[in-house]
Amino acid sequence: MRFMTTPDHAAETPAESTGVAAQDWDRASADPQYRAAVVDLLGALAYGELAAFERLAEDAKLAPTLADKAALAKMASAEFHHFERLRDRLAAIGAEPTESMQPFVAALDGFHRQTAPSDWLEGLVKAYVGDSIASDFYREVAARLDRDTRALVLAVLDDTGHAGFAIEKVRAAIDADPRVGGRLALWARRLMGEALSQSQRVVAERDALSTMLVGGVADGFDLAEVGRMFSRITEAHTKRMAALGLAA
């Protein structure tokens, strides 16, 4: 169950499939820069899933009940299966998975280190925020990908949304004690700020990936369009937080 998701599903089925989006992997990957960008993207997503697995499993220790622990463990396990699919795809296209993930370890580990939840509710908000932002990003980026890579990214996306249960728990906690809302609102802003700052670090360091995002090898996206993508993701996040009772 998803509580609130990006309303615009256009990215999943591009109205006009031109350029890379109309091609399959074999054809699109003939361009070495596009190939490098996809290896970067899959490497970043794969390590993102592996790191998410690790952190969710760790947060499961904060669970107040066995049922809550099992719910978080289930989310962690789902992330691990996403990791497997992305890693297998990397291997299938001839990229070494570990090498492909390595460039993104510092940024993702940095994000998680800076945002270690101090209690169960912070862990839930982080799981929900992380799951939602990941879904938004997958959906946005899907439109810029060849058919085969897009199918994989959307398949992994389809299987997210395990964080739905987090919403009920967070709402109940805020209902019981409204002051909790203020604290968690600050926390959610810190999560988003840290995510954006680590993303910028990655974009600055990975040429092929950034070039794909700004349209150098894809369907004519420009830098302003990337800015708008980040805006849309931030806006969707803000709306979700408001609906959750976590307005500023």
Place this chain on the structure above:
Amino acid sequence: MRFMTTPDHAAETPAESTGVAAQDWDRASADPQYRAAVVDLLGALAYGELAAFERLAEDAKLAPTLADKAALAKMASAEFHHFERLRDRLAAIGAEPTESMQPFVAALDGFHRQTAPSDWLEGLVKAYVGDSIASDFYREVAARLDRDTRALVLAVLDDTGHAGFAIEKVRAAIDADPRVGGRLALWARRLMGEALSQSQRVVAERDALSTMLVGGVADGFDLAEVGRMFSRITEAHTKRMAALGLAA
């Protein structure tokens, strides 16, 4: 791949299926004491898998490489799926899963607290020892169960053995530095000692489960037979450790 396993597979297909072993769940569970024993057993196994998930996921943080981290995460995820099957079975037979697991939380958490690995190799040895002892125990206990419960226990058992990769890593580390073997041998003995001590605690506290193990409601096992079961499991453990280069 399993490195060395209990050679005696007789327990999987009892030569003479009499008593409970010849019955299905509907018939066997008409005996309230047998029913309580199975709920205990499934509760203990379910929480064992959930706790194993949590610990393996935590140990994954000690992994020296991304491939090693992924391997441990895979084992953790497999444990989680075992948990799901056992929990679903508890629900299917009308037992509340959380309630059924609760009596075993203290013993299992105690075991893991007492045996937190201090490095990657200790984590691997623990994963291997834990996986092997669990397999041996599942196999032993299967013979005392009705057909339906036995099928579940053997299905979960079939899916273990993910710790095989641990063996290669441990052997390589001992080859590189034989002193490592001495330290890990002590560690393996401590693991087994702690496992036995927590098991005894459980056996002392859970009447229905213990009664089933000593044959009060099952196929005529006596206390000496339970002692022999523990002996067989310990002996198999010792042989595995010796084969791994971890003799005393």
